[in-house]
Amino acid sequence: xxxxxxxxxxxxxxxxxxxxxxxxxxxxxxxxxxxxxxxxxxxxxxxxxxxxxxxxxxxxxxxxxxxxxxxxxxxxxxxxxxxxxxxxxxxxxxxxxxxxxxxxxxxxxxxxxxxxxxxxxxxxxxxxxxxxxxxxxxxxxxxxxxxxxxxxxxxxxxxxxxxxxxxxxxxxxxxxxxxxxxxxxxxxxxxxxxxxxxxxxxxxxxxxxxxxxxxxxxxxxxxxxxxxxxxxxxxxxxxxxxxxxxxxxxxxxxxxxx
Amino acid sequence: xxxxxxxxxxxxxxxxxxxxxxxxxxxxxxxxxxxxxxxxxxxxxxxxxxxxxxxxxxxxxxxxxxxxxxxxxxxxxxxxxxxxxxxxxxxxxxxxxxxxxxxxxxxxxxxxxxxxxxxxxxxxxxxxxxxxxxxxxxxxxxxxxxxxxxxxxxxxxxxxxxxxxxxxxxxxxxxxxxxxxxxxxxxxxxxxxxxxxxxxxxxxxxxxxxxxxxxxxxxxxxxxxxxxxxxxxxxxxxxxxxxxxxxxxxx
Numbered sequence: 242x243x244x245x246x247x248x249x250x251x252x253x254x255x256x257x258x259x260x261x262x263x264x265x266x267x268x269x270x271x272x273x274x275x276x277x278x279x280x281x282x283x284x285x286x287x288x289x290x291x292x293x294x295x296x297x298x299x300x301x302x303x304x305x306x307x308x309x310x311x312x313x314x315x316x317x318x319x320x321x322x323x324x325x326x327x328x329x330x331x332x333x334x335x336x337x338x339x340x341x342x343x344x345x346x347x348x349x350x351x352x353x354x355x356x357x358x359x360x361x362x363x364x365x366x367x368x369x370x371x372x373x374x375x376x377x378x379x380x381x382x383x384x385x386x387x388x389x390x391x392x393x394x395x396x397x398x399x400x401x402x403x404x405x406x407x408x409x410x411x412x413x414x415x416x417x418x419x420x421x422x423x424x425x426x427x428x429x430x431x432x433x434x435x436x437x438x439x440x441x442x443x444x445x446x447x448x449x450x451x452x453x454x455x456x457x458x459x460x461x462x463x464x465x466x467x468x469x470x471x472x473x474x475x476x477x478x479x480x481x482x483x484x485x486x487x488x489x490x491x492x493x494x495x496x497x498x499x
Numbered sequence: 500x501x502x503x504x505x506x507x508x509x510x511x512x513x514x515x516x517x518x519x520x521x522x523x524x525x526x527x528x529x530x531x532x533x534x535x536x537x538x539x540x541x542x543x544x545x546x547x548x549x550x551x552x553x554x555x556x557x558x559x560x561x562x563x564x565x566x567x568x569x570x571x572x573x574x575x576x577x578x579x580x581x582x583x584x585x586x587x588x589x590x591x592x593x594x595x596x597x598x599x600x601x602x603x604x605x606x607x608x609x610x611x612x613x614x615x616x617x618x619x620x621x622x623x624x625x626x627x628x629x630x631x632x633x634x635x636x637x638x639x640x641x642x643x644x645x646x647x648x649x650x651x652x653x654x655x656x657x658x659x660x661x662x663x664x665x666x667x668x669x670x671x672x673x674x675x676x677x678x679x680x681x682x683x684x685x686x687x688x689x690x691x692x693x694x695x696x697x698x699x700x701x702x703x704x705x706x707x708x709x710x711x712x713x714x715x716x717x718x719x720x721x722x723x724x725x726x727x728x729x730x731x732x733x734x735x736x737x738x739x740x741x742x743x744x745x746x747x748x749x750x
Binding site for chain 1: 643645646648649650651652653654655656659663664667670743744745748
């Protein structure tokens with residue numbers, strides 16, 4: 242059975258932000274599906290409910306109506322890996338880098354030594370070349386993000402949800418990490434849903450771009466990104482790339498100025 | 500340790516010495532540092548007039564009081580931090596109790612606990628536990644929501660989530676509470692030894708020495724109690740640096 246097949250079927254979600262304000266409809270009739278092993282970029286105007294969607298897909302919250310299916314079952318905590326934008330706030334500063342990666346393993350039943358051995362394997366696979374016995378606060382931003390990635394992959398979730406993971410890193414680090422991510426994806430073939438604010442990043446990484454509308458969010462359009470893999474950063478030189486980028490930006494602006 | 504750190508204390512000592520020999524105040528009220536230090540050294544030796552038993556009493560009451568406060572305050576504070584409902588119903592009471600000067604309660608404590616150690620230790624325990632409760636509560640309710648979410652996405656919930664994420668996240672704030680309470684405990688012990696009828700303790704000793712114009716003894720005890728406070732606080736800061744090494748280091 243192939244794993245990581247995700248179906249988002251006509252979901253609605255609304256929130257009450259404060260007592261005296263009206264309910265905000267965040268997601269409205271949102272539908273899309275992601276094939277097993279597919280790499281999807283989610284792109285949309287600011288505050289369009291991408292993070293809400295991610296929380297629903299992770300199983301942290303339930304939609305008001307509609308349903309989400311992960312391999313024919315509702316998503317369960319522990320089967321989806323989430324990587325947050327704020328890597329500083331998502332690592333455990335009281336644990337060393339290696340223990341951060343081992344954490345989900347030993348908390349879910351493995352012995353400490355087995356968990357640590359597996360964590361070391363994961364870090365090697367990701368090419369983490371710094372001292373893994375250091376604490377996160379002694380690592381650079383890029384290294385911290387790598388630790389967070391290794392941790393999310395270590396417990397072998399079927400789907401990886403990434404919420405703008407590189408947006409608070411400097412440009413050079415984010416370019417390097419984009420390639421690291423593609424390598425890992427190539428090896429593991431996890432289904433990845435990557436929320437991005439950067440159209441170049443989204444097009445470079447994904448098989449498909451899903452553009453969301455403004456609130457209440459629904460799918461505006463889906464675009465296939467047909468470039469052959471393995472890709473290099475030089476895909477930007479291709480005329481097709483420029484056309485695709487222009488088309489995505491036009492659609493995006495059309496939505497923003499609606 | 501830098502040599503510069505000695506400048507401040509030396510300046511104070513010089514000013515003290517100059518004031519003492521200037522004759523501006525009568526030697527009944529102010530003694531010279533040399534005489535005070537000599538007296539202090541004899542008082543620190545065992546003997547009939549030694550201050551060691553009093554010192555031990557004061558430290559014992561302080562540590563006893565703070566221990567009770569820690570044992571009671573941390574669990575209560577953690578509970579309050581977890582449940583919004585408990586926080587809402589108790590926060591005002593605790594905050595009001597903490598804002599009230601504990602010394603105002605001394606007469607009340609005499610009524611209920613008499614004038615023995617029980618009264619002093621319960622006064623210290625009560626006041627200190629309020630400070631510890633509030634800090635433990637804030638520690639839990641201000642624990643990083645992102646880290647909580649990270650653990651939940653991994654399927655870690657309930658007590659395991661509390662133990663492995665919320666508690667360590669709250670620990671720095673809990674320790675701030677204990678440190679604040681510790682210095683408060685010493686103040687309260689000394690005050691209650693002075694005014695809550697007592698036969699022993701450095702507070703009593705300072706008060707008696709002042710009444711009887713044993714001026715060198717009074718200054719000696721004041722300095723010793725200062726040293727006790729300083730050492731307690733510094734040791735606790737060291738303990739904190741070791742237990743919660745990550746605080747303030749997150750870039």
